[in-house]
Amino acid sequence: MGEGEEKVAGRSHGAQAVRHCHARMTPPTPKPVPYPCATIALPEIAPCPANDHEMRWGAAALPLLRVEGFVLKAQPLGDADKIVTFLTREEGKIRGVAKAARRSRRRFGSSLEPWSRVALTLFEKEAADLARVDACDLLESAYRLHENLETGCLLAYLAEVADLFAREKQAEPHYYRLLGSLLAALRGGLTRSVVLRYFEVWTLRLHGLLPDLDLCGSCGASLIRGTVVLEVSSGEVFCPRCRGGAGVSRVTLREAGRGALAEILCRPPTELGGGRIAASALAEVGRLTSAALTAFAETEFRSARFLVSAEGAVS
Structure with a gap:
């Protein structure tokens, strides 16, 4: 594990401690009320073919995950990569490494900017803290919102x-x-x-x-x-x-x-x-x-x- 990954792993450990604290501090669930945003429709993304990872990476491929999510933040990792935190609709919070995201914008463009809504293709390794971001397609940009201070x-x-x-x-x-x-x-x-x-x-x-x-x-x-x-x-x-x-x-x-x-x-x-x-x-x-x-x-x-x-x- 490189120096950047060790630092991020330390932060991940701290975040886990916060979540354990969260479990202790959370009071009993309050009385349910109708959730006013529950019926708001968000566009769907096309499902990934079941054998897509086999077609592209062969039998030794990592498990593939295709989800929709918002970009919460992106942090530098070494000279070329970024660690990106996503809040996804299907899997909750996911953190992944976007290779060469710092070196060139050609691969990911503006899709890794905060609050971009994206269609993600990730590869996950069992017991690993970080997934690998294979593709990140922009569904909706938040660029205009960030223009106002x-x-x-x-x-x-x-x-x-x-x-x-x-x-x-x-x-x-x-x-x-x-x-x-x-x-x-x-x-x-x-x-x-x-x-x-x-x-x-x-x-x-x-x-x-x-x-x-x-x-x-x-x-x-x-x-x-x-x-x-x-x-x-x-x-x-x-x-x-x-x-x-x-x-x-x-x-x-x-x-x-x-x-x-x-x-x-x-x-x-x-x-x-x-x-x-x-x-x-x-x-x-x-x-x-x-x-x-x-x-x-x-x-x-x-x-x-x-x-x-x-x-x-x-x-």
Whole structure:
């Protein structure tokens, strides 16, 4: 294994530790709700012939995998190659080596840019951390989205969070469709602040980390209406009278913020434009989601700082 691969393997080991921590920290799965992006249609890709690997590589070929996915990030590997992280529809997160991707753009073109939607052909070796990217055909480019600085910073944040939460080799079709629907909403002109909060809320919801706002964790009072207080470290929710323990970080969500959260949970992003949710209510939701995500990650997301600097209105 080369020096670049050893460094990446170390990062992979750290990511596995985070996922083990994720399993310990994840609370019981919340009550199921209709997923508003579940019916959004994404174009299919042609299936790969069953014997394609035999035709091209002979009997000693590695197992072939053909999937659709988004590019989350690409990292240099040596002088010529790249290690690319994909979030695929069929197989969850996959990391693969794109040979000669740094040396020449002729083979992969712009298909390895962040948030490109691609049709992938991969070869996987048993027990190997990295697949080999044989082909990466561009289905939909995100180039135009990256032309805007604020949108580019938002996309970097979405990629960093998705990379943490997506599970390797475990398909999450709802999460994949969430990301596809938000990219489509951005192209359609939905404001970045709505896209940001929608992504954060549903990332927490789909991974069982969105706090249950129904009952006070101390006195058991109903919290169906009114203000709630979230204790960041424990994830518990309290009524204003209890407010949780002393000397801990708290986030308050008032009636308007709860209304915004309810809208996000029951509507697709395309129905939330035109100022349907007030900026102040979105900001309240953002304080809750940002605190919950940061508490789970146990560190600040690096891209969040650039996002705040580029566009403080969505922080």
